[in-house]
Amino acid sequence: MSFRLKVLALAAILVLAFAAGYSSAQNPTLKTVMRDKLVNAQQLLEAVVTADYAAIDRGTNALSRISETEIATWQVGASPEYRKQAMSFVHSVQGIHDAAAKHDIEAVLAEYTALVSSCTRCHAHVRSLRTVSFEAPLSAKRRS
Numbered sequence: 403m404s405f406r407l408k409v410l411a412l413a414a415i416l417v418l419a420f421a422a423g424y425s426s427a428q429n430p431t432l433k434t435v436m437r438d439k440l441v442n443a444q445q446l447l448e449a450v451v452t453a454d455y456a457a458i459d460r461g462t463n464a465l466s467r468i469s470e471t472e473i474a475t476w477q478v479g480a481s482p483e484y485r486k487q488a489m490s491f492v493h494s495v496q497g498i499h500d501a502a503a504k505h506d507i508e509a510v511l512a513e514y515t516a517l518v519s520s521c522t523r524c525h526a527h528v529r530s531l532r533t534v535s536f537e538a539p540l541s542a543k544r545r546s
Contacts, residue, residue, distance in 0.1 A: 439468055443517065446498070450514050455502045458510060462499040469495065481531075487524035494520055 442464045449457035469492050480488070494517035501509035 435468060435472055439465065439521075442468065443521070446514065446517075450498075450507075450510055453507050455505060458498060458502040462495050462502070465495045466492070466499075481527070483527045484524065487520050487527060490520035491517060491524070 442461055446458065446461035446465065448454075449461055469488070473488055473492070494513050497513035498510055498517065501507075501513055
């Protein structure tokens with residue numbers, strides 16, 4: 403297995419690990435969309451590894467549809483970093499699609515790696531927004 407494929411496999415494992423920890427705090431609709439993105443990204447990985455350009459085309463079309471829906475419904479009020487990562491994801495999907503149309507597997511692989519990176523960065527950003535406090539709420543302190 404080449405170094406690039408090993409990196410790609412590791413990236414896929416990381417996406418799965420992050421998705422498992424991330425999904426429990428999501429609302430059902432968002433959880434479903436993120437699961438759909440993950441399943442499609444996994445199928446796309448298989449297509450990339452096997453250089454199945456027809457399957458890459460189907461995978462990028464599916465991810466584009468999911469992303470368009472996500473951006474249209476959740477971009478309002480989204481943080482600039484979220485918007486940046488969402489657009490990075492969309493650009494990577496388009497880059498995969500364009501490279502596959504040229505049957506350029508190296509460019510497909512580079513764009514897929516960028517896609518996984520955008521997922522990882524976005525999930526890290528969302529996790530960083532969550533804060534945990536071990537202090538009692540102010541109202542509870544007043545009662546003491």
